[in-house]
Amino acid sequence: MRLSNYFVPTLKETPNDAVVTSHILMLRSGMIRMIAAGIYSILPLGYRVIRKISEIIREEMNAIGGQEFHLPALNPKELWEETNRVQAFGDTLFHIKNREYVLAPTHEEIMTYHARNVLKSYKDMPQIWYQIQTKFRNEPRPRSGVIRGRQFLMKDSYTFDTTWENLDISYNLHDKAYRKIFDRCGLNYFVVGASSGAMGGTGSEEFMVKSDAGEDTVAYCNSCGYAANVEVAVSNLQAGKRDDSSKNIYEIHTPGVKSIDELCEFLKIDETACAKSRIYINDSRPVLILMLGNEEVNESKLEKLLGGSVRPGHPDELKEISGADAGSIGPVGFNGRIIADNRLKNLNNLFSGANKNDYHIGGIDLMRDVPQIEYADLRIVQSGEECVKCNSKLEVFSAIELGHIFKLGTKYSESMRAFFLDEKGEEHPIIMGSYGIGVERVMACFIEQHHDEKGIIWDKTLAPFKVHLVGLNMKNADVINTCESIYNELNENNIDVLFDDREAQAGFKFNDADLLGMPIQVIVGEKKLKSGMIELKIRKTGERTDVPLNELKKAIEKEIG
RNA sequence: CGGGGUGUAGCGCAGCCCGGUUAGCGCGCUUCGUUCGGGACGAAGAGGUCGAGAGUUCAAAUCUCUCCACCCCGACCA
Numbered sequence: 036m037r038l039s040n041y042f043v044p045t046l047k048e049t050p051n052d053a054v055v056t057s058h059i060l061m062l063r064s065g066m067i068r069m070i071a072a073g074i075y076s077i078l079p080l081g082y083r084v085i086r087k088i089s090e091i092i093r094e095e096m097n098a099i100g101g102q103e104f105h106l107p108a109l110n111p112k113e114l115w116e117e118t119n120r121v122q123a124f125g126d127t128l129f130h131i132k133n134r135e136y137v138l139a140p141t142h143e144e145i146m147t148y149h150a151r152n153v154l155k156s157y158k159d160m161p162q163i164w165y166q167i168q169t170k171f172r173n174e175p176r177p178r179s180g181v182i183r184g185r186q187f188l189m190k191d192s193y194t195f196d197t198t199w200e201n202l203d204i205s206y207n208l209h210d211k212a213y214r215k216i217f218d219r220c221g222l223n224y225f226v227v228g229a230s231s232g233a234m235g236g237t238g239s240e241e242f243m244v245k246s247d248a249g250e251d252t253v254a255y256c257n258s259c260g261y262a263a264n265v266e267v268a269v270s271n272l273q274a275g276k277r278d279d280s281s282k283n284i285y286e287i288h289t290p291g292v293k294s295i296d297e298l299c300e301f302l303k304i305d306e307t308a309c310a311k312s313r314i315y316i317n318d319s320r321p322v323l324i325l326m327l328g329n330e331e332v333n334e335s336k337l338e339k340l341l342g343g344s345v346r347p348g349h350p351d352e353l354k355e356i357s358g359a360d361a362g363s364i365g366p367v368g369f370n371g372r373i374i375a376d377n378r379l380k381n382l383n384n385l386f387s388g389a390n391k392n393d394y395h396i397g398g399i400d401l402m403r404d405v406p407q408i409e410y411a412d413l414r415i416v417q418s419g420e421e422c423v424k425c426n427s428k429l430e431v432f433s434a435i436e437l438g439h440i441f442k443l444g445t446k447y448s449e450s451m452r453a454f455f456l457d458e459k460g461e462e463h464p465i466i467m468g469s470y471g472i473g474v475e476r477v478m479a480c481f482i483e484q485h486h487d488e489k490g491i492i493w494d495k496t497l498a499p500f501k502v503h504l505v506g507l508n509m510k511n512a513d514v515i516n517t518c519e520s521i522y523n524e525l526n527e528n529n530i531d532v533l534f535d536d537r538e539a540q541a542g543f544k545f546n547d548a549d550l551l552g553m554p555i556q557v558i559v560g561e562k563k564l565k566s567g568m569i570e571l572k573i574r575k576t577g578e579r580t581d582v583p584l585n586e587l588k589k590a591i592e593k594e595i596g
Numbered sequence: 597c598g599g600g601g602u603g604u605a606g607c608g609c610a611g612c613c614c615g616g617u618u619a620g621c622g623c624g625c626u627u628c629g630u631u632c633g634g635g636a637c638g639a640a641g642a643g644g645u646c647g648a649g650a651g652u653u654c655a656a657a658u659c660u661c662u663c664c665a666c667c668c669c670g671a672c673c674a
Contacts, residue, residue: 047623047635048608052667072666124674141674175597175672183673250673439674469674508632542634549634560633570633 036500038535038547043080044068045547055248057479058180060491064551073177073185080551081478083499085188088220088477089167091496092190095216099208101163101192106145108169109136114144118450129171138171143447143469146193150465151453157197159455160465161205165192167474179248181475182435188474196466197455202442206238209440209470213242217437220477221494223484224437227253227262238442242472244480249433254416259425266335269412270420270429274380275307275327281383282398284367289395293362295329298386298395310379310387310399312364314353318343321356324413325366325375325387333415340374340411363388366405367396373405376413435480438472491552492575495595500533502591503553505545507560509538517584518559521569524588530595549574555594557587 043065052069053059061067066081077085093103112135115121121128121137129138139145146164154160167190174185181187194205217224227241243253243262254268255261263269292301299306306328313324313332322341324332338345350361356371357364365388366373379385383400401408418431445464448454453465478497485492495501502525506518518534525532533553535544541560548556558570568581571590582590 044606046607050607051602051609054668069666120674127673143674172673176670178668441674471674510632539632540634540636541632542636545634547635558633562633 036533038533039537041080041533042078043551044078045550053180055179055182055479055483056486057182057248057482060482060486060550061180061479064491067181071185073174073183075181075184075186075475077475080499084478084493084497085474087497087499088474089188089190091219092167092216092472092474095212095219096163096165096190096192099163099212100161101165104146104164104166106139106142106166106168108139108171110139110145111135112137114148114451118144118447120144127172127174129173140170140172141189141469141471142166142168142170142191143193143443143467144451147447147451147453147465147467150195151448151451154195154453154465155455157455157457160195160197161201162195163192163205163208164195165190165470180479182248182479183250184475187476190472190474192470194468194470195453196468197457197463199466202238202444202466202468206440206442206468209468210240213438213440213470213472216472217242217477219496220481221485221496222437222477222480224480225255225260225262225434227264240440241436242438242440243434244437244484245432246435246480246483247433248479248483249435251434251436252431253434254429254431256422256425256427256429258427259422261422261424261429265415265431266333267339268416268429268431269423270414270416271423271426272378272414272416272420274378275382277381278384281400281403284396284398284404286389287386287395287397288393289363290393292393292395302386302395302397304386308384308386310366310375310382310385310401312366312388314348314356314364315341315345316348316352317341317345321348321352321371323357323364323366323369323371323373325373325379325408326413327376327378327382330376330378331415333413336411336413340413357388358390359388359392363390363392363394365390365396365399366401366408367399369405372409373407374409374411374413375401377410378414380410435476435483436473437476437480438470440470441468443467443469486552489546490550493552493554494575495554498531498552498554500531500553501595502530502532502555502557503548503551504532504534504557505548505559506534506536507541507544507558509536511561513564514559514561517564517569521557521559521584521587525591528588530588530591555591557591 045065046063049059050062053062065078067075067077069075115137128140169186170189171186177183177185196202196205224242224244227243252265254263254265289301292298295306295309295311309328311326315322326332353361368390381402385399386395386397387399389396420429422429445466448464448467454462455465456462481497482491504522506514508514522534552574554574556572563570567583569584569587570579571582572579
């Protein structure tokens with residue numbers, strides 16, 4: 036491809052709207068353009084990458100017996116009503132105005148529709164069906180460029196099995212295929228597995244990439260691979276130690292003291308001697324939550340523990356329930372359910388609110404003074420705490436979800452009546468799995484992980500072109516002729532080459548080449564040409580070598596194998 | 597949906613507070629010439645409903661109101 040006539044609108048300056056690195060670089064390198072919030076056109080250069088990623092996915096899916104479908108994005112609403120997901124998706128589902136159709140945000144319904152009409156016997160299974168297509172979700176807030184869009188490419192596959200054991204087989208095939216796909220794409224990823232309870236159920240794994248642009252927060256152990264969403268993550272942090280003797284309870288006048296920090300400052304005590312109180316309303320009943328020191332309540336864990344609806348109490352409710360405003364609430368004399376974080380278990384000589392404004396209580400012994408107390412893990416794991424599996428240090432960071440494999444079970448087959456007959460002629464719902472990969476996210480994550488201040492650094496697998504051929508002075512006949520012959524030779528040998536044949540300054544071309552980031556740059560300049568040499572630059576290392584023209588092809592093939 | 601911010605040429609921005617000729621600057625674009633190994637130089641040009649609408653005023657990019665779009669934080673996220 037000749038750059039002089041190729042639609043690659045590169046940008047020297049960073050567009051105002053882009054914040055995330057991958058988004059900035061995709062815009063600057065002319066791979067994408069935004070049409071509206073969360074809606075992007077993928078331009079020719081970007082689409083070459085998308086196609087490479089898709090092809091890797093396709094190969095690995097086919098290798099485990101997957102069959103590729105092309106499904107409608109426009110779906111009859113009635114199909115979605117069968118599974119009650121019109122309601123479940125709510126505003127996230129796009130509705131068509133002039134026809135009873137919806138735009139598919141995923142394809143369980145369509146796939147199950149096909150399955151129920153045909154997969155009638157145990158002999159028809161297993162099946163692995165997949166598609167690589169555009170999905171539509173009316174995200175309340177699209178963000179981070181292509182990472183969270185209202186329209187995006189997704190590889191989705193669905194498996195149909197006769198038993199849970201067979202579902203395990205299909206699931207494990209996907210687990211292996213996904214690892215191969217992300218390995219081949221050159222991504223540094225990790226897996227948040229069901230063993231850490233990420234989804235609160237059995238049989239789900241999320242494939243994640245560490246990134247500040249990520250929307251999930253995970254705790255990760257570098258030495259044993261323990262990984263869990265902070266919503267459920269646990270660490271080895273132990274409960275505090277109980278003093279040998281308990282003091283008696285005493286009231287302290289603490290005018291204006293509202294926070295744990297202020298209390299510690301006022302009483303000259305350590306925050307580990309404090310129990311922080313938060314009141315939550317659980318299905319209209321108040322629950323007092325006690326945390327050690329200044330730790331925040333992990334509301335996800337709390338919701339899971341309590342069930343039903345859970346919300347923090349409003350300021351006026353707090354007064355009514357406890358008799359005090361936030362800052363002076365405590366467990367002693369609190370009339371209602373009290374749950375403390377495990378770190379507070381059986382502690383004594385604690386300070387907490389007195390349920391009377393501007394007063395706190397000291398000398399609290401939870402065993403003696405709060406007999407109805409319950410304990411639970413309600414913490415948010417912090418970086419540096421010990422891993423529960425191997426005692427190494429955990430790291431907490433943001434991550435992007437690249438893929439998700441999930442044992443669906445019979446949810447859709449039952450609601451859509453997809454049943455089969457087993458060997459005994461008995462009817463059962465088909466047992467399903469579903470497995471997704473965000474295709475643009477693979478591209479974005481790769482760029483997040485492979486760039487420098489100049490631009491993208493592709494490796495040969497995903498690079499839109501293997502070689503970026505730069506002719507330095509396109510008015511010099513020798514340079515032109517040499518470039519043309521190199522360009523033709525590479526094309527004839529099926530080595531994808533992008534030829535910068537524009538009449539422009541050397542620096543201009545070098546910077547564009549570094550921005551676009553092809554693995555190899557072949558630079559043809561007058562001076563070196565006089566001694567018969569061509570320059571070869573490796574984008575990743577910046578290393579430059581001079582190669583005689585007749586050895587160029589060999590040198591390139593050596594680099595890109 | 598709540599909070600914050602932005603909207604002026606293809607891109608990046610100034611001008612707005614304190615209303616007043618023909619709305620500027622850098623990059624990019626066109627033409628000509630010079631230059632040609634890290635975003636060159638000179639000359640001449642093209643390109644604007646100042647996000648939209650309404651209002652105040654002799655006069656609005658500038659003040660007021662309404663709406664829209666986009667970004668960030670939060671809520672949400674099969």
